[in-house]
Amino acid sequence: MLLDTRNDEAAALRASLEALSEGLAIGIPTETVYGLAADATNPEAVARIYDLKRRPSFNPLICHCCDIEMVGDYACLDPLSEQLATVFWPGPLTLVLHSNPVNRLPSITTAGLDTVAVRVPVGFSNRLINSFGRPLAAPSANLSGRVSATTAQHVAGYFGSELPVVVDGGPTVLGLESTILRVVEGSIELLRPGAVSLEEVESAVGMAVTIPEHSPAIIAPGMLSSHYAPRTPVRLEATEVRGDEVLLTFGQRSVRGSETCVRVFNLSPGGDLAEFAAALYRILDEADRLSASGIAIVPVPASGIGLAINDRLRRAAAPRS
Ligand code: TXA
Ligand code: MG
Numbered sequence: 001m002l003l004d005t006r007n008d009e010a011a012a013l014r015a016s017l018e019a020l021s022e023g024l025a026i027g028i029p030t031e032t033v034y035g036l037a038a039d040a041t042n043p044e045a046v047a048r049i050y051d052l053k054r055r056p057s058f059n060p061l062i063c064h065c066c067d068i069e070m071v072g073d074y075a076c077l078d079p080l081s082e083q084l085a086t087v088f089w090p091g092p093l094t095l096v097l098h099s100n101p102v103n104r105l106p107s108i109t110t111a112g113l114d115t116v117a118v119r120v121p122v123g124f125s126n127r128l129i130n131s132f133g134r135p136l137a138a139p140s141a142n143l144s145g146r147v148s149a150t151t152a153q154h155v156a157g158y159f160g161s162e163l164p165v166v167v168d169g170g171p172t173v174l175g176l177e178s179t180i181l182r183v184v185e186g187s188i189e190l191l192r193p194g195a196v197s198l199e200e201v202e203s204a205v206g207m208a209v210t211i212p213e214h215s216p217a218i219i220a221p222g223m224l225s226s227h228y229a230p231r232t233p234v235r236l237e238a239t240e241v242r243g244d245e246v247l248l249t250f251g252q253r254s255v256r257g258s259e260t261c262v263r264v265f266n267l268s269p270g271g272d273l274a275e276f277a278a279a280l281y282r283i284l285d286e287a288d289r290l291s292a293s294g295i296a297i298v299p300v301p302a303s304g305i306g307l308a309i310n311d312r313l314r315r316a317a318a319p320r321s
Helices: 005-021 043-053 068-074 079-088 124-132 152-162 198-205 273-288 306-317
Strands: 002-004 026-028 035-039 062-064 093-099 115-119 166-168 179-184 187-192 245-249 263-266 294-297
Touching: 002 005, 002 152, 005 026, 005 035, 005 124, 005 166, 026 124, 026 152, 035 043, 035 124, 068 079, 068 115, 079 093, 079 179, 079 198, 152 166, 152 273, 187 198, 245 273, 263 273, 273 294, 273 306
Parallel strands: 002 166, 026 166, 062 115, 093 179, 245 263, 245 294
Antiparallel strands: 026 035, 093 115, 179 187
């Protein structure tokens, strides 16, 4: 059942609360991407998420809380994490924290780790968690390995009638997943670039963020080389496009072959990378339906949100297992 918050938010909230209380998983909008959400404290409900997504169970989920107090019920905030939380919550930042030893989430939620990834989202999802009174485990609402959903229709396309409720809040504002950080011995590590840029983090805390050379303790699918992938092969750094390819571009660059290729998508004619990020997953999904032989994408600068865009594009283009 698709319920639009813009017509009747109260009805969407009621139906969501009912399904969550029954231990079911539902589709919800956040400011980053749509989430496949269930009661983080209910192991059977969380198991449904893994099942629906066909997600490997070694990959822990992000727990969404309505405020820092709820986070404190389940996790320990060191002073630096608390500073980050104060600046960026509610918002697209996920912190990996030590679990609260006296009140642990079920091990299926955290994949048995003694840490938990938490974030405080904006908007409908925040109001929903507040009314529910418990955190929601919510990975991105896509089949494991595929492009994250930024519209309710995209969620319904993945899961169809398997979900009792998909809440439609319109296209998500940011279009890229949250940035994941963790504090280790007083320094901040970037585990996944995302909607909050490194520059924003560094200027908020006045210190450099480190990018770990080795993969973190868990190898998460979001950190595997092939992820966020459309079915059509993706070709990066394109300076020309072939007749049987689709082109993704932005700004006003001229790309050889664009007059005769399958289709050109300009994700931001004004050359704004935030606008590019917001449109990326939706356009990858659309481009994927055109039966082209490939999706060619022009070079994207790696500064600001461009770091996260390049991260997702590399994974979308990586050889598939
Ligand atoms: O914007 C977002 O973060 C979206 C929306 C729905 O909130 N959620 C999202 O979740 O992207 P998901 O499950 O697709 O990605 C969560 C990432 C995974 O790569 C997972 O491995 C990592 O967070 N993660 C979760 N718990 C962790 C932990 N304790 N330590 C390290 N990484 C963790
Ligand atoms: Mg994901």
